[in-house]
Amino acid sequence: MGFLMFALFGLVIGALAKFIMPGRDPGGMIVTAIIGMVGSMLGAFLGRAMGMYTYNTQAAGWVMSLLGAVLLLSIYRVATGQRVAT
Numbered sequence: 001m002g003f004l005m006f007a008l009f010g011l012v013i014g015a016l017a018k019f020i021m022p023g024r025d026p027g028g029m030i031v032t033a034i035i036g037m038v039g040s041m042l043g044a045f046l047g048r049a050m051g052m053y054t055y056n057t058q059a060a061g062w063v064m065s066l067l068g069a070v071l072l073l074s075i076y077r078v079a080t081g082q083r084v085a086t
Helices: 002-020 029-049 058-080
Strands: none
Touching (some): 002 029, 002 058
């Protein structure tokens, strides 16, 4: 049950990241969920490493998860490149 909640959380965070950074992405719902999950882990790691919050602080976790997903989405867009339709 924990993984299912983590996947749902990742989908929500990934969708919010795509909402903040609109544009065409080559990924669908699964890529959005993966970006959200990995971005959440990245944001949580960076937030704890910088001493911004502890494990039990929920609000900071949401904010850092969203920032991590936005960062990961921008890296994903740079890595995949912009595809131009001809």
